[in-house]
Amino acid sequence: MKSTLRSKLAVAVMLLVPVSAMLVASPASAQHRDGAYDRGQGSSHDRDYRGDHRAPRIFDVTPEHGDRVSERGLTRISARFGDLGAGVAAVTLRVDGRDVTRRAQVDGDDIRYADNLAPGRHWAELVVRDRAGNTARRSWAFDVVGRGHGQYGAYGQQPQRW
Numbered sequence: 001m002k003s004t005l006r007s008k009l010a011v012a013v014m015l016l017v018p019v020s021a022m023l024v025a026s027p028a029s030a031q032h033r034d035g036a037y038d039r040g041q042g043s044s045h046d047r048d049y050r051g052d053h054r055a056p057r058i059f060d061v062t063p064e065h066g067d068r069v070s071e072r073g074l075t076r077i078s079a080r081f082g083d084l085g086a087g088v089a090a091v092t093l094r095v096d097g098r099d100v101t102r103r104a105q106v107d108g109d110d111i112r113y114a115d116n117l118a119p120g121r122h123w124a125e126l127v128v129r130d131r132a133g134n135t136a137r138r139s140w141a142f143d144v145v146g147r148g149h150g151q152y153g154a155y156g157q158q159p160q161r162w
Helices: 002-024
Strands: 057-062 068-070 075-082 088-095 105-107 110-115 120-130 135-145
Touching (some): 057 135, 075 120, 075 135, 088 110
Antiparallel strands (some): 057 075, 088 120, 105 110, 120 135
16 A cells, blocks of 8 residues: 555656746746846746856947037937847946936847936946846946037037937
8 A cells, every 4th residue: 555655646746846847937027127128038047058158249339438429409328239149138228327227228239328418427337138147348438518519529410310
């Protein structure tokens, strides 16, 4: 009788273990953590990305580091990013230390933000994390200048519209 009970118990355990594993491995819902834009494609624990040790790339930032832009209208800040390995999981943009990610527009592999910034030096920082947990961070500074000091700054002769 003991061996029959053990056999039935062993069969029950073998059936329950795969079901519980499926419940634990279900993808997490997309959430904003610390203001970061989460791609909503599951957590980094859903798949095995141990082979990906390369951080995402951040490029084409505007205004560029050291640029002078006009105070006239909205100051547009943008950047492109990408990851050849696990794929981008979260993006965070800070301007002057303030997280503005929720007010930014993340479209594919680029981010755009516009604000009426006061004249003076401003700092932008973009942090991009991939699904493997690799993080890229890029910071740059630019100056917003008053009229008569390079009226259109980095954007050439015409204000740029999105």
